[in-house]
Amino acid sequence: MKKSISTFLKHPVKDNTNRSANPPVIRASTILFNSMQELYQHEKKVKSHKKISHYTYGRYGSTTTIELEKIIKELEQAYHVFLTGTGFGGISLALMSLCRPGDEILVSDNVYGTTREISEDLLKEFNVDAIFYNPDKFEDLQNKVTKKTKMILVENPGSNTFEFQDLSKIVKLAKQKNILTLLDNTWGTPLYLKPLKIGFDMSFSSATKYFSGHSDAMGGTLAVNKKVFKKIMFFYKLSGYRMSADEAYLIIRGLRTLDVRLKKHFDNTKKIINFLKKHKKIKEILYPHKPSSKNYKLWKKYYSGATGLLSIVIKSKKKSSVIKFVNSLEIFGIGYSWGGFESLAILQELRKGSEYIKGRNFFRFTRDEHIVRLHIGLEDPKDLVNDLKKSLKHIK
Ligand SMILES: Cc1ncc(COP(=O)(O)O)c(C=O)c1O
Numbered sequence: 001m002k003k004s005i006s007t008f009l010k011h012p013v014k015d016n017t018n019r020s021a022n023p024p025v026i027r028a029s030t031i032l033f034n035s036m037q038e039l040y041q042h043e044k045k046v047k048s049h050k051k052i053s054h055y056t057y058g059r060y061g062s063t064t065t066i067e068l069e070k071i072i073k074e075l076e077q078a079y080h081v082f083l084t085g086t087g088f089g090g091i092s093l094a095l096m097s098l099c100r101p102g103d104e105i106l107v108s109d110n111v112y113g114t115t116r117e118i119s120e121d122l123l124k125e126f127n128v129d130a131i132f133y134n135p136d137k138f139e140d141l142q143n144k145v146t147k148k149t150k151m152i153l154v155e156n157p158g159s160n161t162f163e164f165q166d167l168s169k170i171v172k173l174a175k176q177k178n179i180l181t182l183l184d185n186t187w188g189t190p191l192y193l194k195p196l197k198i199g200f201d202m203s204f205s206s207a208t209k210y211f212s213g214h215s216d217a218m219g220g221t222l223a224v225n226k227k228v229f230k231k232i233m234f235f236y237k238l239s240g241y242r243m244s245a246d247e248a249y250l251i252i253r254g255l256r257t258l259d260v261r262l263k264k265h266f267d268n269t270k271k272i273i274n275f276l277k278k279h280k281k282i283k284e285i286l287y288p289h290k291p292s293s294k295n296y297k298l299w300k301k302y303y304s305g306a307t308g309l310l311s312i313v314i315k316s317k318k319k320s321s322v323i324k325f326v327n328s329l330e331i332f333g334i335g336y337s338w339g340g341f342e343s344l345a346i347l348q349e350l351r352k353g354s355e356y357i358k359g360r361n362f363f364r365f366t367r368d369e370h371i372v373r374l375h376i377g378l379e380d381p382k383d384l385v386n387d388l389k390k391s392l393k394h395i396k
Pocket of ligand 1: 209
């Protein structure tokens, strides 16, 4: 019987041996075989990418991580899924597996801060040049392609500023020039966007965010097509990347309610935006909510839903009053990450010269415009609106 993805997420794995509705957590370094012949045969199966229920050694994963791989493979419609111990591990796995001295990579200027750091700083030490392109101008990307371009690294929408790009145009350009493509799809999740189906070679998600959904686990998933599989597998094995069985279990548990949670995040976010858009201290809301905007049109073109992360742009000559606004929120916590059950707020510094992160090359906001990122959680939206309303009064 053909099942919808919502049904699939509720029943992906069971524990048939112990009759539990949930899979067992198999913690293993040693995996036992009945004979050397069985071990050798299994080794061959793993190498030839046959369906397996266990690996030959715990460094490559256990039954629990294989179950998670299977779920993500189905969600992403992927050839294979690599699991990493943090989300960022998935990004570094892709870059370190595929970039070699003399290569250039084209990186969307609005990528997550640490993605920018690895591209700009670490890869440089391996003689790989990262060139940042303006996510609002496809021609800028086009003009920066050279014979050395190995990969285009896109994050959609961009971290903190939420620009949406025309994804199939990027794929078309990359295919014409034989360039690999990687999309950080953490915001939309493969429930709302399937990058591999559009033609990207790799689709990355930080499983720390919506997949786990409870702010208590970390992990990354790198879903790939057949073209890049071998090279990434080579590096994956030799670099020791791995996700623990305990994290895999928590992420499987989170995924069961991914569809339900995302719907509620989206519903709550729409309600919060309805309040924010009438508030005179807010200059702009960075989220695909205005049907006349370019970002909305590009979101609509590719996504079947939206999630709970957005930014607000506050115009104020007094940055201290914006900090006061954030500090005085009671329900919204102050902290990094997002995608959990709870609402969060954080003032983001994205300009060059910032003390905290590497600044952007293409930043369109003035000194008096401050970006506060909000993650809208699963609380009662009326309480969230009241919290924002009372705290926004501090802005001068
Ligand atoms: C868009 C995006 N990609 C990647 C990451 C890295 O994920 P992790 O924190 O799980 O290492 C983050 C973390 O905030 C993120 O926001």
